Each structure stands twice: as structure tokens, then as C-alpha cells.
Amino acid sequence: MSPRTDRPARRSVALTENAPIFAALGDATRLRLVITLCASGALSIAQLTAGTAITRQAVTKHLEILADAGLVHDLRSGRERLWEFDPSRLDKARQALDAVSADWGRALSRLKRFVED
Amino acid sequence: MSPRTDRPARRSVALTENAPIFAALGDATRLRLVITLCASGALSIAQLTAGTAITRQAVTKHLEILADAGLVHDLRSGRERLWEFDPSRLDKARQALDAVSADWGRALSRLKRFVED
DNA sequence: ACAATATGCAACCCATAGGTTGCGTTATAG
DNA sequence: CTATAACGCAACCTATGGGTTGCATATTGT
Numbered sequence: 001m002s003p004r005t006d007r008p009a010r011r012s013v014a015l016t017e018n019a020p021i022f023a024a025l026g027d028a029t030r031l032r033l034v035i036t037l038c039a040s041g042a043l044s045i046a047q048l049t050a051g052t053a054i055t056r057q058a059v060t061k062h063l064e065i066l067a068d069a070g071l072v073h074d075l076r077s078g079r080e081r082l083w084e085f086d087p088s089r090l091d092k093a094r095q096a097l098d099a100v101s102a103d104w105g106r107a108l109s110r111l112k113r114f115v116e117d
Numbered sequence: 118m119s120p121r122t123d124r125p126a127r128r129s130v131a132l133t134e135n136a137p138i139f140a141a142l143g144d145a146t147r148l149r150l151v152i153t154l155c156a157s158g159a160l161s162i163a164q165l166t167a168g169t170a171i172t173r174q175a176v177t178k179h180l181e182i183l184a185d186a187g188l189v190h191d192l193r194s195g196r197e198r199l200w201e202f203d204p205s206r207l208d209k210a211r212q213a214l215d216a217v218s219a220d221w222g223r224a225l226s227r228l229k230r231f232v233e234d
Numbered sequence: 235a236c237a238a239t240a241t242g243c244a245a246c247c248c249a250t251a252g253g254t255t256g257c258g259t260t261a262t263a264g
Numbered sequence: 265c266t267a268t269a270a271c272g273c274a275a276c277c278t279a280t281g282g283g284t285t286g287c288a289t290a291t292t293g294t
Contacts (some may be wrong), residue, residue: 015152019145026140028133035132038221058253067164079261080271087221097211104155175283196240196291
């Protein structure tokens with residue numbers, strides 16, 4: 001067997017690795033945080049809390065969940081803690097979804113070939 | 118203002134709509150189910166349970182969560198209940214992630230222009 | 235008709251997620 | 265140097281998530 005053959009099994013484990021990233025994105029508040037940070041650059045916790053219905057501590061918890069998923073990271077600046085978006089993991093997630101779609105396309109064409117026989 | 122101008126606010130709400138889809142994908146078991154259905158076509162609950170450490174009822178619950186997110190749908194066939202992948206919502210999620218990445222790219226180039234002044 | 239297969243329904247259990255309040259600490263503005 | 269702004273830490277609360285067990289129901293093969 002060719003070593004570069006990516007069998008479904010191997011690809012499948014690679015994809016399930018991304019579950020924590022999707023879980024991190026699977027909350028409206030966190031998704032909003034990601035989008036805001038993505039559009040506005042580095043922001044402090046207080047800035048991210050302003051205009052929100054929830055508490056600063058809640059925002060902090062969400063940010064730490066996002067950081068555990070590798071989607072954001074923090075950097076201290078004086079008494080502030082600035083957070084900014086980290087694109088690499090999100091790109092991984094994008095590629096994972098692309099791979100699933102590609103699988104689906106291949107499955108469809110296999111089915112089509114089968115039906116045409 | 119041009120009506121086709123997609124301001125960040127409008128896009129932001131559109132993106133947070135996808136949170137339930139990411140939440141549905143944010144579990145390793147469900148992600149595996151999606152991948153399996155995507156590669157193998159329509160499968161019964163019993164087939165999806167075989168080879169798994171969890172119970173049939175647990176699989177059923179996961180499938181219904183995925184169905185609520187619009188990622189799969191079921192169809193009865195005799196005493197079996199077959200489940201198959203539904204690509205449209207996943208494509209929406211893909212496009213959402215693409216939009217975030219695009220935003221990030223724009224933010225970067227704005228920052229670059231700003232620094233170069 | 236009957237045994238086996240595939241599933242549905244409901245109660246229950248425990249861990250965690252999302253959120254809050256209260257108070258202590260650090261840094262900055264005046 | 266003191267008030268205030270930004271944050272950390274910890275305890276606490278409640279709803280939900282993921283999973284199970286037990287039993288009832290519907291379909292199928294023989």
C-alpha cells in the first residue's frame with residue numbers, strides 16, 4: 001500500500017480531533033467574542049464585557065475556554081489583559097469541514113456510478 | 118449607504134446563528150457519526166451503534182441532536198430507521214468560518230496599512 | 235404463530251457548563 | 265498618596281449534557 005494513501009480510518013481520527021474546537025465555537029457568546037476579536041484586534045476583558053448582558057467573570061471564563069481550544073491568546077499590558085484572535089486552529093477546523101464535504105462529494109459520485117450500472 | 122454593504126454588525130448576527138451547528142459538531146461521538154454517515158450513506162441506528170462503546174439509546178440521542186441542528190435526517194424503512202447526512206447546513210458552517218477568516222485577513226491588511234503610515 | 239431484531243419511551247444519575255456574588259489585588263490617574 | 269479602574273480567585277447555584285437501565289412496541293424470518 002502506498003504510504004500516502006489517506007484511508008477513511010486515518011482521516012476519521014484526524015477529524016474527531018477537532019471536536020474541542022467546534023465545541024468552543026458552539027456557544028453564541030463565544031462565537032461573538034471570536035468574531036469581535038477577529039474584526040477589532042486586541043481588546044481587554046472590560047471592553048469585551050461592555051455592551052453585554054453578562055458579567056466580566058463570565059466573559060473571562062469564555063475567553064479561557066477559547067484559549068484552551070487555541071482560538072485566542074492573551075497578553076498583559078499594564079493592568080489590562082488583552083486578548084486577540086489566533087487564526088491557525090480555526091483554519092484547521094475549516095480544513096476539517098472541507099474534508100468532510102469532499103468525502104461527501106466522493107460518496108455521491110460513487111453512488112452515482114453504482115446506480116448507473 | 119449602499120444596501121449591499123455588509124457591515125460587521127449584520128454579518129455578526131448571521132454568524133452567531135451558526136453556534137448550534139458548531140455545538141452539534143463539538144462532540145467526538147457526534148463528529149464521528151457525521152463522518153461515518155458522510156462516507157457510508159444511510160445507516161441504521163443498530164449499524165451506527167455496532168463497534169461503539171456506548172449504548173444504542175445514546176447513539177439515538179446524538180442522532181436527534183444532529184437532526185435538530187439540521188446536519189442529518191432520518192427515513193423509516195420497515196422496522197429500521199435509517200439516517201443520512203445532510204450537507205447544506207454544514208456548507209453554511211463552512212461559509213461562516215470562511216467569512217471569519219476573510220474578516221481576519223481584512224483586519225490584518227488594515228493594520229498593515231496603518232503601521233506603514 | 236413465534237422468536238429474534240430494531241427501535242421507542244421514560245426515569246434516573248452524575249458531571250460539567252454557564253452564570254452569579256463577594257472580596258482581594260494590582261496598576262494607573264490626578 | 266489615594267481613589268478608581270481592571271482584574272484574579274473562590275464559592276456557589278441551577279440547568280443541561282451524556283450516559284445508563286428497564287420495559288414496551290413494531291417488524292421480520294421461519
